[in-house]
Amino acid sequence: MSPRLRRLLIAAFLCIMTYGSRAAPVSVWIALSDMGGVYAEAAEALRTEVERVYPGRIEWRIASAAQLRQTRSEPQWVVAVGGSAQRAMQEHFAEDPTPPPLLVMLVPRLAFERLADPGRVRAGQVSAVYLDQPPARQLMLAQLAFPGLRSLGILLGAESRGQAASFEKAAREQGIRLNIQVVAGDGLFGALQSLLPEVDVLLATPDPAVFNSQTVANILAAAYRRRIPMIGFSPAYTRAGALLSLYSTPTQVGTRAGEMLRQALPGLALPPPQWPREFVVGVNQDVSRSLELNLVEAQLAQQLRQKERP
Amino acid sequence: MARFAGLLALSAAWAAGGALAQQAPVAEASEHGYFEDLPVVLSVSRLAQPLNEVPGAVTVIDRDLIRRSGAREVAEVLRLVPGFLFTRRNGANPVATYHGALDIYGARMQVYVDGRSVYSSFYLGDTHRGLQGVVLEDIERIEVLRGSNSASYGANAFLGVVNIITRHAADSHGGMVSLTRGDKGIDDGVARVGWAAGDVNLRLTASHRRDRGLDRVHDDSLLAQAHLRADWNPRPSDEVRLNAGSMRGRFGEGARPAATNPGNIERMIEWEDVYVNASWRRDLGDGGGLALHASYERDGYADRFPYATIPTIAIDNGGIGDRMEIGFQHTLGLAVRDRLVWGIEWRRETAQSQSFFFSNATFSVNRFRGFLNYEWRPHPQVVVNAGGLYENHNIIGDSFAPRLTANLHVAADHTLRAGMTSASRAPGLYELRGDTRFFSGGVLADWTFRSSGKVKAERVLSQEVGYLGRFRSLGLTVDGRAFVERMNDRIRFSGRTGVGVPNDAVNAPGPHIHGFEYQFDWQPTTTTRILLAEAHLRAASGRADEIIEVPHRSTTLSFIQQLMRGVDLSLISHSTTPFSWSGTNNVLDTPRQLDARLAWAFAVGATRGEASVTVQAVNGGHQEYVRANRFERRAFATLRLDF
Structure with missing residues (x-):
């Protein structure tokens, strides 16, 4: 039709x-x-x-x-x-x-x-x-931005730990090695210390028990001390110092x-719940320069769209 | 100390650990996290300056490489940097020098540990002891600025600068113990604990290092040290760091009396050192920042012994030295990422030694420095650094070290650099005020040195062109540099014609050193890393003994391979063409050393461990410092646990 x-x-x-x-x-x-x-x-x-x-x-x-x-x-x-x-x-x-x-x-x-x-x-x-981004899209962006990516680190909390499976599935499909640490109670520090030495890039997840306005500064700082870039999920992350952010407005x-x-509206059933189709990729140019990377927002977003909808 | 507003010490030194351990507010996932504002954590003034914009060549050696190198000494790690030589005058005195074997104390480079200069002007200028005053396991990374850098770091950053940055206290929480046992009496131990007290992160490290040094040389050594580092973030924009520590050493010295060695008998030298170092940084936003630092250090040697052939002559080489420094730096972020960095610094060094100065008075050097650097971007592909450092030295007067460097990004990942600078090395206090007399029963027996005080600073005019390239698809980074270093006014001892006629420190024409050096860092696969660091040097000089102080080639080739999960192999080969250490008149015959290390990493519950075996000089040993000394093959095993 x-x-x-x-x-x-x-x-x-x-x-x-x-x-x-x-x-x-x-x-x-x-x-x-x-x-x-x-x-x-x-x-x-x-x-x-x-x-x-x-x-x-x-x-x-x-x-x-x-x-x-x-x-x-x-x-x-x-x-x-x-x-x-x-x-x-x-x-x-x-x-x-x-x-x-x-x-x-x-x-x-x-x-x-x-x-x-x-x-x-x-x-x-x-x-x-x-509001969040599909795991596959997040991993795809990591791979596009860091072609030699060896291991991607993810911190999950008690509430978000259930997402581990969907991240792992997407990682298998894309051939990315994931390192997922689940933060329990006040163990953020320990989780970060054991995660960071193992990964090239850290992906922030919107679990407020792990990533919130009080912890982000320290997580970013700890990651950057090891020159490990972070991918955030809102423009505030790139402003704060994350190298990349992936979000939908x-x-x-x-x-x-x-x-x-x-x-x-014609009386049909609602389509099943879904991820937002359109998105924005943000790059913190100062961090990108400091890490000697050449990342261009529009180019990354374009490549990501092409990979998703060839 | 971070003159380049970023690269140095900054990214590691800036604190932000604080509240990591504090409990996050219990919250459920909601949309709020997506729309909340976050404090700006990494602003321009806190970011490390990219290597391709630094006005010079830089080699960075990180924690991982230090561990896998199997080194027991920081100076030994510097072999991985193109142009560096490493030796031991004896087993208790390891030293690293850059561009030639011009001295045995590392006097022609500047060394910082967390922003504290460990350069000692007590005697002839010295960094070799300072390089020992840091525990390898505490180091986050070592940044070596290859090339003269007085324009940023003042006198004594003559041929290069070594910046040692220890781990942020928030990054070394928990406990760690490491034990090493091996040949030649090798017996090392490190114990460390890191914790958070409120929003202050702390780390306490204690270590001892013991060995019997070289065969047939009286050089047993024991070095014990303890270091504390505290990092605190009173506000998101502020970071405060405190370091304090103490070291104690017993170093074997001397030799059996012989015709060629009438007095320097076998004995132990005692050394003690305490220091405290504090810094505060504030981020002003828009690329601007303020920094304040202050440090104090005091060290002393005890070395008394009778002159062997005339026992009535009591020799005392002991002395006490103080070093203090206070500095302020202001970075202004300007339009189009231009940046202006300026600062002032005051440094005072004192020395007191009856035998070195024939006086019980305390001698001092006071220096005042003012510096300014403008980082100008006339074009997106061009970074120009123009600046200089003015220094007032209370004895030798004023000096100015200018610098002009341009970095041109010819393509993404490929940068060319050209620069010119001048630098100086101020004479040490002994060179300026030394007076050494020996008495036998109250009668002058010999007068070996008396400074007229007329000696000037050594100067060098350095020109270089460099290239830094990344070939990302190959996993390869290439850094090349060609240079001419026109030294002048090299300080030498001269005048002694016989017993009772003292030497004086005088300036002599220095060598011109030119050459090129390069480093290749290649990671062809995720489990393999190959590093090549090589320098080709030539010295032009009117003196034959000076020409051979510069080896024509020095090469370090490292092969680091993960054999299987948790099993790691490193092979490091270091070789130089024949050369002679200054003052020895001993041409070493192509020293070549191959080190091998095999390590196995494991985990038992939450405890991570690593067991390793290192064999140094697998190839059987080589001449060390002089032809008569040999560094023989030695093996040691290390067990390290992190919990």
């Missing part, structure tokens, strides 16, 4: 579906974890993406999750932006025998899976666009979520 035909059919379907109600617009809530900031940015990107295809057909209610919970009416679709919005919306519709489908975005996979009902996810009633996540919502 050509995209044009599909779009036509969907439009026709929407027309028929809304015929009896005098083309009443579809009501969509966008529940923000917090007003403004990255949440609003992602919500705006989602809205723009949907409006591009269905201009004026949606009745948007964009508000903080707390405000939306005061509302009496029930929407046809709910988008939750951020973890606390996901929690609030799930709680809000917990008693509802037919809760509206829920699309979550701007949450890490771990956080989403902790809250979401697996049954509803399987049924296409709940889905998400994660709220707009990129919001746009992807908009695409998913748009596909499901």
Whole structure:
């Protein structure tokens, strides 16, 4: 089916579906974890993406999750932006025998899976666009930036240790040797001391028990003393001194979520939860120079995209 | 001390360990981590300057290479650097020199340990004892700046600078013991403990090193030392470091009385040294920074013995020396990554020795230095370093050492460099104020030295071109350098014609040394590393004995191979063409040494260990320092545990 035909059919379907109600617009809530900031940015990107295809057909209610919970009416679709919005919306519709489908975005996979009902996810009633990057993409970037890479180090915490398997699977596929250390309790220092001598590059993972604003300075410093570069997961990492960062912006996540919502609007099931498709590669040029590397942001991102979608 | 605002001591010396051990707040994964701001940790002023932008040639020897070299002495490790010679005047006096065997104390290079200069001006200028005052297992890496560097480091950075950087205290938490036993009485031990007290990281290391030195030479030695390093980050932008330590040595000296050796009898020299060294650095952002450092060191020798043939003459070579230094450095980050570094430094060295100065007075040298370097980037592919150092020496007066260097990145990973600088070596206190007389029953028996105080600093004008290239697909790094070093005013002793007529320290025309040197560091596979360090030198001089002080070629070839997981083999061959150590008149016949080391790494629970066997001079031994001394094959085994 050509995209044009599909779009036509969907439009026709929407027309028929809304015929009896005098083309009443579809009501969509966008529940923000917090007003403004990255949440609003992602919500705006989602809205723009949907409006591009269905201009004026949606009745948007964009508000903080707390405000939306005061509302009496029930929407046809709910988008939750951020973890606390996901929690609030799930709680809000917990008693509802037919809760509206829920699309979550701007949450890490771990956080989403902790809250979401697996049954509803399987049924296409709940889905998400994660904030984190797929393990394969992270390893691919490491390999692109360091062609002679021998071993990549990963620190995981108690919560994220379950991700070890997916990193190892991706590493096997790409022929990279991984060295994964799980940090237990206050053992960050010991884990780092035994990990760093064994690896060429350190990959930061978004487990706040390991990487947080208090520990990052020390981890970065310890790694750099051994001239081991770090790959971070937000632009703040490259600013702080990580050589590279790989992340998706709220707009990129919001746009992807908009695409998913748009596909499901005609009454179809939500696509399964997925990683953001678009991403940004950041390079700290000062660190790159100091390590005598020649890394160019745009070039790395381009190569990474080509490897992912040849 | 980091004049190049980065490379030296910086990346290791800057503290940041602090809170590593502190408990992270318990938190669940959420999106907040992706959007929170982080403090800027690695700002330009804290980053190591890339080697291809340093105004000179640099060899870096890291911890791993030091361990795998099987060396027991820091000076021995320097054999891996092109242009370095290593010898032992006797087994208790290892020394490394750069570009020729012009002296036996390492007086023509500067040596820093964590930013503290260990150069002693007590006698004739000395770094060989200072090089012994650090435990190999504590070293993070050694950065050797090959080439004259008075423009950054002042007088005595005459032909090169050795920067020894010990591990950050946060990187050596836990315990470590290492025991070595072997031939020739080799008996070494190291014990270390590292811990965190609040946000201060500490490390305490104690070691002893004992051996019987060379065969048929009275040179047994025992060196015991203890070092403390503390690193503290009061704020993310500030780092404070404190080092303190103490060393004690007993060194065999002398020989059996003979016609050629009427008085220098066999005896033990006692040496003691204590030091404290503190530094503070602040990151000002935008590439700027402030640094303050201060150090104090005191050492003393005890060496009393009767003159063998005339026992009424009591000889006392003892003395006490003090060294203190305080310095300030300011780095300004300017537009387009240009950088201006300036600073001032004051250094005072004192010496007190009845026998060296024929006086109980304390003699002192005070130096004041001011330096400035501008790192200018007129083009993205060009870095120009222009600067100089002014030094006031209370005895020999003012001097200025300028430098101009340009690095041109001709292509990614390929840099050409050309530079010119002048440098000096200030006379030691003995050369300036020495007076040695021997009395027998109150009557002057001999007067061997009396300085007129007129001696000037040695000078060198150095020009070089260099190349640094990385061939990443091959795993190869190449560093080459061609140079002309025009030395002048070399300090010599002259005037003694017989008993009772003293020598004086005078300046003489120095040799011109020219040549080229290169190092290849090739890692063809992840388990193999091959290093070649070679220098080809020629000396031009009016003196035949000076020409042979510079070997035509010195080569170190190292082959380091991981045989299987945990099993490591290193083979290091060092050879030179015939040459003679200054003052010995003994041309050594092509010294050649092959060392082999086999190590097995293991782990028992959380304890990591390594057992190794090293055989030095596998090829059977060679002449050492003079033809009569031989360094014979010796083997030793080491067991090291980290827990």
